[in-house]
Amino acid sequence: xxxxxxxxxxxxxxxxxxxxxxxxxxxxxxxxxxxxxxxxxxxxxxxxxxxxxxxxxxxxxxxxxxxxxxxxxxxxxxxxxxxxxxxxxxxxxxxxxxxxxxxxxxxxxxxxxxxxxxxxxxxxxxxxxxxxxxxxxxxxxxxxxxxxxxxxxxxxxxxxxx
Numbered sequence: 001x002x003x004x005x006x007x008x009x010x011x012x013x014x015x016x017x018x019x020x021x022x023x024x025x026x027x028x029x030x031x032x033x034x035x036x037x038x039x040x041x042x043x044x045x046x047x048x049x050x051x052x053x054x055x056x057x058x059x060x061x062x063x064x065x066x067x068x069x070x071x072x073x074x075x076x077x078x079x080x081x082x083x084x085x086x087x088x089x090x091x092x093x094x095x096x097x098x099x100x101x102x103x104x105x106x107x108x109x110x111x112x113x114x115x116x117x118x119x120x121x122x123x124x125x126x127x128x129x130x131x132x133x134x135x136x137x138x139x140x141x142x143x144x145x146x147x148x149x150x151x152x153x154x155x156x157x158x159x160x161x162x
Contacts (some may be wrong), residue, residue: 016119024085026118030100031068032080035114037142038063039102064099065142071097130157 039062046056054060069077073093074084096103101111108114125131132155138148 011120011123013116016116016123019119019123020086021082022119022122024082026115026122027085027098027100028080028082029118031074031098033140033146034064034068034100036102036108036145037065041106064102067096067099073097127159129159131155 040059041062043054043056043058043060047054068074074097099107101108101114134153134155135150138150138152140146141149
């Protein structure tokens, strides 16, 4: 059984949607380690940002990781705190404070599919087996995606059903 006594043996989209805390754990994980650290765009017109003029045609690099680090909607940024997503929805916050899959019209087209797969994976790992990170908490590296430096050696042991 999962959140609110839900049967996790028969997962479907409706049951996944009801796993609110699980969704918050995934959002917090993506806040800390977004799948892609950033990207670049070409300035379509000259604009000013924080007193600096960015000319039309320049390549502009953006960092999703840094955006999350400076976002005012996330107090105590260094702590893993999924409950922060249980409170007021980020939709009420200024735009582009939380962008694990990018933002605007060029947002990742596979973000909904990725979120469903992540939730299914999390439910399966938590309910079907015991696991231990052999080297302790991972050190992450960025470029071109976020990945563990040590390849995340993990020992999995199946739960014995009674």
